[in-house]
Amino acid sequence: MPLIVPSKFNMKTKLLYIFVVALFLLSGIQFGFAQKKVYTVVLDAGHGGHDPGNMGNGYKEKNIALKITLAVGKILSKEKDINVIYTRKKDVFVELWKRGQVANKIKADLFVSLHCDSHTSNAYGLGTFVLGSRGNRKNLEIAKRENSVILLEKDYEKNYNYDPNSPESVIGLSLIQEENLDQSLQLASIIQNTLVKKLKRHNRHVKMDNFQVLRETVMPSVLIELGFLTNKKEGRYLNSASGQRAMAKYIAASIVTYVNQLKLNTVNVKNNTLPIVVDAETDKKEEEIFFKIQIASSKRKIATKPYNFKGLKKIERVKVASYYKYYYGKTANYKNIQTLLKRVRKKGYQSAFIAAFKNGAKISVSEALKTK
Ligand SMILES: [Zn+2]
Structure with missing residues (x-):
């Protein structure tokens, strides 16, 4: 922003004007440094x-x-x-x-x-x-x-x-x-x-x-x-x-x-890979019914790396006939999978949905909820 000095001022007033404006700008810069967040x-x-x-x-x-x-x-x-x-x-x-x-x-x-x-x-x-x-x-x-x-x-x-x-x-x-x-x-x-x-x-x-x-x-x-x-x-x-x-x-x-x-502002939903979520124990446990989120299906075989999936980690790829299905998350808890679904949608997978499994085989969600 150019410094415009009103021309009707005399020299002394002009100098004073410049001095005051400069002081104001400088203090602004210093204030900026002092504002460092704690x-x-x-x-x-x-x-x-x-x-x-x-x-x-x-x-x-x-x-x-x-x-x-x-x-x-x-x-x-x-x-x-x-x-x-x-x-x-x-x-x-x-x-x-x-x-x-x-x-x-x-x-x-x-x-x-x-x-x-x-x-x-x-x-x-x-x-x-x-x-x-x-x-x-x-x-x-x-x-x-x-x-x-x-x-x-x-x-x-x-x-x-x-x-x-x-x-x-x-x-x-x-x-x-x-x-x-x-x-x-x-x-x-x-x-x-x-x-x-x-x-x-x-x-x-x-x-x-x-x-x-x-x-x-x-x-x-x-x-x-x-x-x-x-x-x-x-x-x-x-x-x-x-x-x-x-x-x-x-x-x-x-x-x-x-x-x-x-x-550094790197805790950012969009840029970050996300850690694994929900009950790690589900994997080894007696619970035979669990939920996953299907985020995509494709004829293409895509490497299950976070950079291919908007930062989502631990993507699972399952081949069904001539298609590959890509799943995220695994939990026996329906509330938690709903929470996960929201996050996945927020990341841009608008059409992601919850899939249910019993002993490894796909069943309908309503059937899974009935049995629980
Ligand atoms: Zn305690």
Whole structure:
């Protein structure tokens, strides 16, 4: 924009005019630099106070979660563009809805909740969850266990209108979290891949399930089940100072990676490959009926690479007569496949649809829903 100086001004006024305009422009530039965004990360240590979490092998989930959370925060607070907020810094009880409220009030950019798992078997390994509908039975048990803390809260009926033990009440997905799904999945997959690889944990994958604490937040949110306290070896590892240090180091590194992607604006639905989704367990499980999304069918044999499918990973190609059918996703859960269908359509596969299978053979969706 050329600087136009009104000609009726005398020399002195003209100079003053130029000076003031220049000052205004300069301060604008400086203001631009000062505006550098600071990303607010809310770290949520699971349980606390009169809710110890699970106590596998005598270890206390609430203490382990808190120690690792504080260590993650300590590392992150050294990053000048990251602001760390905790939902608790001490051994106190905080209601699940309040944890979300903390994050919502300050308009946090992401929310990370840390927990440890338990099981009657010798199960072990690490999994990262985003909010989804009720997954398979195994996931439901985890969600119920983590949500059952609500029963320890005063006035829980008033705050949730929710019975955490009823399977019906954990069906249904918060619309806001559905909007955040891509970003939540992106964050979850960075965390899951980093921790599994760097710390050699058994991979229990990124999954969707209904965790109340995630439902209360309005930003990308994940919940990490760091490992099983009920497993002797893993419990010992999680309870050790060195195990906690290592966990904290790579959780923090994952968050930094994600924030860097936010900064570069590369967390983008269109350009990004998406991580695998929904119940990884479905593959190996007793569930014989499952759903997939058919995104295309073609006479052409197309390599099932993400770049051929708008970034979608793990495309499956099945030859039927002279055609190839291309499928995305696999889950026994109808709600989750519906959520996936929405995403796939948003990506541009307008005519994608849900296909149902029983023991590997295609059946109609209505038949599949009847049998479930
Ligand atoms: Zn927990």
